[in-house]
Structures are given as structure tokens and as C-alpha cells.
Amino acid sequence: MNMNYTAEELAFRNEVRAFLDEKLPADLAAKVKGLRHLSKEDHQRWQQILCKQGWYATHWPEEYGGVKWTPVQKHIWDEESCRYGAPRSIPFGVNMVAPVIIKFGTEEQKQAYLPRILSGEDWWCQGYSEPGSGSDLASLKTRAVRQGDHYIVNGQKTWTTLGQHANMIFCLVRTNTEVKSQEGISFLLIDMNTPGITVRPIITLDGEHEVNEVFFEDVKVPVENLVGEEDKGWTYAKFLLTYERTGLAGIGLSKAALTHLKELASRRIKNGRPLIEDTSFSQRIAQIEIDLTAATISNLRIIAAVEGGGVPGAESSMLKVRGTEIRQAINDLARRAIGPYAIPFVAEELDLDYDGDFLSDENAAPVSAHYFNNRKLSIFGGSNEIQKNIVSKMILGL
Amino acid sequence: MDFRLNEEQQMLQDTVARLVRGEYSFEKRLEYSETDAGFSVDFWKQLSELGLTAVPFAEELGGFGGGGVEVQSVMTELGRGLCLEPYLQSVIFGGGLISQAGNDSQKETWLGGIASGELQAAVALQEPQSFYNLSDVETRAEQNGDGYLLNGRKAVVIGGHCADVILVSARTSGESRDTGGISLFALKADTAGIERREYPTTDGFKGCDLILNNVQVSADALLGEEGNAFEAIEYQSGRAIAALCAEAVGVMEVANELTLDYLKQRKQFGIPIGKFQVLQHRMVDMMSELEQARSMAILAASVADAEQNDERRRVLSAAKNIIGRSGQFISEKGVQSHGGIGMTWEYNFAHYAKRLIMINHQLGDDDFHLERHASLLQAH
Numbered sequence: 001m002n003m004n005y006t007a008e009e010l011a012f013r014n015e016v017r018a019f020l021d022e023k024l025p026a027d028l029a030a031k032v033k034g035l036r037h038l039s040k041e042d043h044q045r046w047q048q049i050l051c052k053q054g055w056y057a058t059h060w061p062e063e064y065g066g067v068k069w070t071p072v073q074k075h076i077w078d079e080e081s082c083r084y085g086a087p088r089s090i091p092f093g094v095n096m097v098a099p100v101i102i103k104f105g106t107e108e109q110k111q112a113y114l115p116r117i118l119s120g121e122d123w124w125c126q127g128y129s130e131p132g133s134g135s136d137l138a139s140l141k142t143r144a145v146r147q148g149d150h151y152i153v154n155g156q157k158t159w160t161t162l163g164q165h166a167n168m169i170f171c172l173v174r175t176n177t178e179v180k181s182q183e184g185i186s187f188l189l190i191d192m193n194t195p196g197i198t199v200r201p202i203i204t205l206d207g208e209h210e211v212n213e214v215f216f217e218d219v220k221v222p223v224e225n226l227v228g229e230e231d232k233g234w235t236y237a238k239f240l241l242t243y244e245r246t247g248l249a250g251i252g253l254s255k256a257a258l259t260h261l262k263e264l265a266s267r268r269i270k271n272g273r274p275l276i277e278d279t280s281f282s283q284r285i286a287q288i289e290i291d292l293t294a295a296t297i298s299n300l301r302i303i304a305a306v307e308g309g310g311v312p313g314a315e316s317s318m319l320k321v322r323g324t325e326i327r328q329a330i331n332d333l334a335r336r337a338i339g340p341y342a343i344p345f346v347a348e349e350l351d352l353d354y355d356g357d358f359l360s361d362e363n364a365a366p367v368s369a370h371y372f373n374n375r376k377l378s379i380f381g382g383s384n385e386i387q388k389n390i391v392s393k394m395i396l397g398l
Numbered sequence: 399m400d401f402r403l404n405e406e407q408q409m410l411q412d413t414v415a416r417l418v419r420g421e422y423s424f425e426k427r428l429e430y431s432e433t434d435a436g437f438s439v440d441f442w443k444q445l446s447e448l449g450l451t452a453v454p455f456a457e458e459l460g461g462f463g464g465g466g467v468e469v470q471s472v473m474t475e476l477g478r479g480l481c482l483e484p485y486l487q488s489v490i491f492g493g494g495l496i497s498q499a500g501n502d503s504q505k506e507t508w509l510g511g512i513a514s515g516e517l518q519a520a521v522a523l524q525e526p527q528s529f530y531n532l533s534d535v536e537t538r539a540e541q542n543g544d545g546y547l548l549n550g551r552k553a554v555v556i557g558g559h560c561a562d563v564i565l566v567s568a569r570t571s572g573e574s575r576d577t578g579g580i581s582l583f584a585l586k587a588d589t590a591g592i593e594r595r596e597y598p599t600t601d602g603f604k605g606c607d608l609i610l611n612n613v614q615v616s617a618d619a620l621l622g623e624e625g626n627a628f629e630a631i632e633y634q635s636g637r638a639i640a641a642l643c644a645e646a647v648g649v650m651e652v653a654n655e656l657t658l659d660y661l662k663q664r665k666q667f668g669i670p671i672g673k674f675q676v677l678q679h680r681m682v683d684m685m686s687e688l689e690q691a692r693s694m695a696i697l698a699a700s701v702a703d704a705e706q707n708d709e710r711r712r713v714l715s716a717a718k719n720i721i722g723r724s725g726q727f728i729s730e731k732g733v734q735s736h737g738g739i740g741m742t743w744e745y746n747f748a749h750y751a752k753r754l755i756m757i758n759h760q761l762g763d764d765d766f767h768l769e770r771h772a773s774l775l776q777a778h
Contacts, residue, residue, distance in 0.1 A: 134737050136666035159738050204741050205748035211738075269527040271534065272574060280765060332726075335755075339529045340554040342759045344597045344605065359597065359607060360526065360553075368600045372752065375733050375741060383737060385676055 003300075005072070013076050020084040023049050027352070029085035033260065035366040036352050037208065038087055040123070040165045046087045047120050056089070057118060059099050064114050071303040082252030083259075090162060093117040093124035097170045100187065100236050104228035113168075113189070127157040127171030127190070127214060128237070135386050137172070138181045138234065142216060144173035144188060146223070146230075151175075151188065153196075153219040159380070163199050163212035167192050176231050187233035189225040196220075204376075206369040207347070241382065242316070248381045249316070249323035251299050254292050257330040261285060264337045264363050275337055288329050295322045314394035317387035324377035324384060331371040338364045345369065401696065403471065410453070410464075411471035415478070417444060422479035424746040427602070430482055435560050436604030437482035446515025451489050455497070459513040466702030469637075470644035470695060477648025480746075480753055482603055484518055484557040490641045492519025494634040495565050499582055499622035508563055508584065520561035521638075522552035522608050523631060530762040532567070532631055533577045537610060539568035545616040546570075548583065548591075552608040556760070559596040559606040561587055566608070570625050582627035583619045590614070601756040602749060633706050636714045639761050640702035643695040646721045646757045650688045650728050653750040657684065657732045660739075660747075671735075680731050687724035694720040712774050715767040722764030725754035 005013065028042055050056040058074055060066025069077065082088075089095065098117050101109050116122040133140040142155025153173055163169070169190050176184030192199070196219040201209045228236055265276035265285065275281050299319055302312050335342050341360040348354055349365040358365060378384045392398045403411065421441050430438040445451050453468050455461030462468075469490060476485055493512045496505060496519070511517030528534035537550025548568050558564055564585045572579025585592065591613035594606040622630060661672030661681060671677055698717035701710045729751040733740040740747050758764060 129738070132665075134666065135671075139666070139668075203743040205743055205752060207743065268529075270529045271531060272527075275529075280769065335759075336763060336765065339763070340524050340759055341526075343554050343556070343599045343601070343756055344607075345600045346597050359595065368755075372600075372741075372755075375730065376738070378734055379737050379741070383734075385674075388676075 005076075009072055009076065012073055013080065016077055016080045017084075019053060019055075020080060020086060023053070024084055024086050025049075028087055031352050032085040032087055033256070034352070034362065035260070035370045036350055037210075040162075043087055043090055044120050047089065050089070051118055051120070057094055057098065059095050060102060060114075064102060064110065065118050071307050075300065075303050078252040079255065080252075082256045085256065088253075090123070092126050092161070092166075092170075093122060093168075096126065096240050097124050097168075097189070100170070100227060100240050101189075103239065104187075104236050106224075108224065109189070109227065122168045123162075123166045124168045124170060125160050125163040125166035125192075125212075125214075127160065127169045129159045130156055131158050131213075135383055137237070138185065140172055140174060140185065142171065142173045143177075144175050144186060144221070146175070149223050151221045151223060151226070153188070153190065153216045153221055155216050157214040157216075158202070158211075160199070160212040160214050161210060161380075163192075163214055164201065164209065169214065170227075172233055172237055175233075179231070182234040184231055185233040185237070186230050187227040187236045188221055189227060190219065190221050194219050194221065204373065206372045207345075208369070208373060210373075242312070248377075249295070249299055249319035250327055250377075251292070251296050251323060254295075254323065254327045254330060257327055257334075258285075258289060258292060260363070261330050261334050261337065264334055264367070267361060267363065268337050268339070270339075281333075281337070284333055288326060288333065291322075291329075292326050295319065295326055298322070314390050317382070317390045318395075320381065321378075321384045321387050321391075327377055328374055331367075331374045334367045335371040338367050342368045403467065407467055407471050410450075410468060411475060413448060414450060414472050414475035417441075417448070418475050418479035418481060422481055424749070427480055427482065427749075431598075431602040436557075436598070436602075437484065441481070442483045442515055445483065445485070451485070451515040452513040454490065455493065455509065455513040459509055461513055466637075466640055466699035469641050469702065470699040473641045473644035474648040474651075474695075477645035478652050480602070480649065480652075480749055484520070484561070486638060486641050486645065487521055487557040488512055488517075488519040488561070491521045491634055491638040492561075492563070492565055494637050495521065495582065495630055496584065496621065498634060499627060499630040500584070501622075503618065504584060504621060511562075517562045518557065518560065520555050520558040520564045522555045522558060522564050522566045523635070524553045524555075526551060526553050528553070530766040531575065532635060533580065533628060534575050535567050535569045535580050536574050537566070537568040539570050539581055539583065541570075542614065545614060546581075546583065546620065548585075548610045548613040548615065550610050552610070554605060555608055556599065556603055556605040558587075558608060559594055559604050563587065564592075564608065565621070566610070567627060567631060568610075572625070577628040577632075579625045580628045580631065581624050582621040582631065583615060584621055585613065585615060585619060599756065601753045629706070632711075635761060636706075636710065637702045639714045639718050640695070640698035642757060642761055643691070643698045643717050643721045646725050646754065647688070647692050647695045649750055649753050649757070650691055650725060653728050653732050653747065653754065654681075654684050654688055656747045656750070657681065657735050660736055677735055680735060684728050684731055687727045691721050691724040708774050708776075712771055715762075715771040715774070718762055719764045719767040719771065722758035722767070725757055726764075729754040 057066040062068050130140050144151040144153045171188045172185050173188050174184050175186040196217040198215040200213045202211045266274050268275040270278050302315050306312050341364050346359050452461035453464040456463050496508050512519050523532050539546040539548045566583045566585050570581045591611045593609040596606045662670050664671045694717040701713045733751050
């Protein structure tokens, strides 16, 4: 048993810190730490910096421009970059479709798409969920019918995160209706500029435009955009979901959120004293910190177990549930910390260029919206109910 | 024991329910929310024409001296519609403060208009540092000439952006958080020196912060005795808590109805998701949370107009604590049971979810009232 980082790992952490100290733009860190929304340009700017450093594609083999990090190194990167307020990479291209293309794609697909993901030329979004297919993803209905050298795609995808920025979408489509639902699904790469595709915003309860509906009407997709074999898309989708779930524990994000909460509670006043000195409130913060410590170690145990290679199994589902519950609890406390000021919603204060007086303070402005927005954490990436089903079936054998 | 409404109370509730059903579709509410007033001026007129804005006032003001139960009947239905009108702020809280603390001339000036809905009152008791403690008052009122000079800032005044009269607490003596030394003033909103910093609220209402910069008022703006306003403030905030609890019950009722309906309609894996036991049990928990909340709203209504004592204080804090917790439970679990659709602006559930969370931030959240209840614990 040794819970300490090795000398190499400590050296790596110093390297990461030095890089973030030097290269992370202060305005981007301020936005992230201030819970502000990042623009497409913000994301692209940070991606360019990471690419230049060779640290963008952390899940790719080196031959395609990836960086060979151990699971522990990835964890160190996650913790440090969250602590510094570095923007999170939008995962759809680099961490989701790319590993699928690398594992199952043709050489032509690798040549065509991977460099464009690295360069930021392509912005990918994910075409999985449909209005009728959420937790029951395999029931998806979007049809792709082969006609000569093309598939003709008809249907609708939904909850497409940042689809408004994307020029590419990877889609699960039904190519065979004669077989069991999982067996008739294919994995298609679709250019969003193809005629017949319409993107419609979905405004969420916090007033934000983050997700979209994507409609397909007789969309012609070249057959060479099929990944792997026809009707085998479910296998690739499951492979991809493991990658998705790994990042969803969000330990680094929770730690950053806890820091934000403590700063907030230090500035708010209750009965003439800082709120963080209030017994009941400080105990609530402490309780979350304790839970987060446990989740951090659980996460490290899983990381250590896969240190030899591969991806975590159903244990990552357990972490997704715990991790999202902890982040939501932090968001809940932050909202409580601002008391009556949770009620006003001053949209212009969320703009980082805002130079007026803050109604309450800068830290308080986005707190309520952020709390509501993050109710999504227990819903997306496989709802927490589905994650528990996975654990129950795969680990407990129930 | 009989928990049923009497015939008059039932008629009152039915009247409000019909009105809300007719005028307060979800789509219309979104439109009302976007107007300058932030609510439906027409709907407000209809409430007043039917005498509903006068319910808690005496007969000579056109009311029928309605108590906690009558107010509860009105508020629950307004809650079901997520109604934006200033019933709580103006009729219950503002009207209540003037009724309790005002002299005859002040009552004559304001109450008739408030009861008829022609005048709108708002209540400015919180401050940036006060959290939910209504004795944490740093705004100062100094005697000046024949009247007072007010300076300070009042926080999150719901409905204050368009109120005609704003009831402001200010310290005339004592230290911050002393209950003594707090005075109450009825400020005409157009008095020189009042700046209203207006904003929409997270749950679709409108309000403002009030910045008081050398606001000179005459002596007749003082409600009640100088320095002795806390009693009325505490008592009336208790009446407002009872009313808000009743409103919350209406909001929770609809949130649960929508969720239950969704569990029956939505199919995944070939069956309605309501067939999954984990969702069934959650729905049962949501229902029992609502029933706990309803019980406490009834109890709160029963003491709303009772004599002030520690028992009344305990009951009202207990009720607000339960409402805060059950509201958050129903809000969060309801969103979760809906999945993504429960988070969208276009679907009414999300707006019920937001209102429930914001109700917890009005008049003290569940933590605040837990603490208050603990401070009033009886040893035996």
C-alpha cells in the first residue's frame, strides 16, 4: 500500500503547474472560476494552447498526436487544470468520437478526421438521444437507408450539447429494423452543413442555450462515413460511453466548486460574522468536503486498478453517481450561502465584460442559474438511475 | 376535529381556482412575466373586482375579515397557477403591517387602496448583510426637522419596482440586530432620494433593491411608535409565512400532478417509466412530502392570526422549514423523474421547480427556521 505519488508523478505535477502558470490566459481562468459561460472562441483559444503543448489528446495513441499519460497522470492533469480554472475540453471530438475512429475507423477516416480534431477545424457534437429514446437509447428511431453510395437519414436527435457550434455530428442511426433493437444500429459521421439538417435551440430553465434539437430530413451521407460495420454501431456506442463516464465523476470540478463555495461563504455575512464561521453552515461545508475526500480516494483506487491499461468498468458508474451528487450538493450550498440574493436574476452581470456595480457581488451573480443548470449532472451521460442499474447488474449480479 | 373547509371557504377557493384556470395558462404567464409590471394588471383587476384583494381586511374596507384559512384558500390556488400578482407582498404583508402598526389616518390613506387593489404595497425589511434576520437592520432613520432622514439599502424587495408604497424598516436607535430601536416607515415610492434598482427574479417575478440616499419623510410616514416596530414586523412576517406556505402547497400539487402524469405517459424499454419501482417509490416520497407540507400549511394558517407567543413562533418556523425541504425535494426529484424535459424553459414543470426553490429563499430558508425553532425549544 502506497498512497503517495512517485517522484516521476510529482515531477509531472510540477510540470503541469508550471505550464498552467505560464500559459493559462487569466481571462479564461476568471471566466471558469466565476462560473461564466465560455464562448466558442474561448474554447478554441485554450485548445490551441493545449495542442501546441501536445496535451490536448490525452486519450489517443502517440502516433495520432496523442500524449501518452498514465491514468495517474491524467488524474493529476484533471485536478490541477480544474484547480487553476482551465476550461474543460469539449469532449465530443477529442474524447468521444476520436477514440471510436481510432479503434474502429478506416485509415481514410483517421487521416480525414483526427488532424482536424487536433487543429480545432472540426467541432463535433453527439447525436445519440432522441425525444423518445433517453435512458432507453437502443430504441432510437432515426433511420438511415442505403441508396447507392449514400445513406439517406431521416429523424431527430435531441439534447445535442453545443450543437450550435458544431460542423460535424456523430450519430447513432437505425439501419436495420428487422433485428433486435441493439443489433440494427450504425455509427455515422455526418457533416452538419449537409442539406436537410436543421438545428433548433432548446432553452433550459436557467435561460441558457446550451442544448439543441437536430432534425434530419432526407440527409445524404456518403457510405464512407460509416464507422466500422453496418448494424454494429451499438458496440462502438458502448465503447464510447465508457470514455464518457470516466470523466463524469468530476472530482477536479468538485474540488474547484468547493473552493468557490468557501470563498463565497467567507464573504457573505450572517449575524455580523462571515457565514463560514457559522457553526451549522461550516458543518454543512465540512460534510461535503468529507464526502469529496472519500470520492477522491475511490476515484484513485479505480485509477490505480487500470494503471496497467484499459478503461474502468462498471465502477465508473458508481463514481458518476457519487461525483454528481457531491457537485449538486456544493451547488445547493452555494445557493443557500447567498440567502435572499438567490432570487434576483441579473443576466448582464453574467457577462465578464460587465463593468457596472454588482447587485450583490461578482461571486453571487451566477450561483442560482448554476445550481439549476447542474441539475443536468444526474440526468446526462446516462442518468444516475441507469448508472445504478449498471452497477446492480454488472457488479452485484442482481 | 374537522379539516374540511366550510361552505364559504370552499366557495372562495373555487372562485380563485376558476379564475386562475381561465386566465393563467402557462403561455400567458410567460407573457405577463415579460411586461413592465411583471404580472397581469387585468388579472389583478379581476381579483379586486371579485373582492379577493380585500379578503383579509375588515368589512368597512370591503373585505370580510378573512383569517388564516381564507388566505390559505386564495394562496394555494394562486400557487397552482404560479401567479405573479403581488397578493402576498401587498395584501397580506404590506396591508398587514399598516393594519397593525398604522394610526387611523395612515390606515385611511393606504388600506382602502390596498384592499381594492388600486394601490400596491411592497415590503422592504431585508438588507444585504441581514441574511434572513429581520432585526439585522443597518439602514438609519434620523430625526430631521419635523420628520426623518433615511439612509441605507434594502435588499430583494419583491414587487418593489412598481409599488406605490414601500414599507421600510430603519434603525432609529440601538445596535444592528437589536430588536429594539427599529422603526417602520411607509414611503411613497416617488419620494426624492429613493433609487430602485430593478431586476427580474429567477422564478419570473420582478423586484428591486432600494437605495435610500438622504430620503426626507415627514413624521406621518412613521408607522407606530418610533423604535418599536419589530413586534409588528415579526408578527406580520409570520402571517406572510403562513400565506407563502399555502402558496407553496399549490405549487407542489401541480408539480406532483405533472410528474405523475409524465410517469404514466413516458415510455422507455417498452413500458411507462412509472412501472419502474425506483420511480414509483420516488413518486410516493414526493406525495408524502406534499402531505407533510399540506399539514404544516394548515397548522400555520391556524396560528397566522393568533396571539403572538413562542408557540406561534415555533409553529411558523416549523412550517417554513418543512415547506422549504419538501419544496426542494419535489423540485429536484421532479426534475430528475422527468429527465432532460424537466429542465426546459418551454415545459411548465421547470417553472414550478424554480418557484419551489425560490420560495425557500423568501422569509427565511429551512436552515434559518431550523435554527430559530431550536432557539425556541422547550426543555419539557
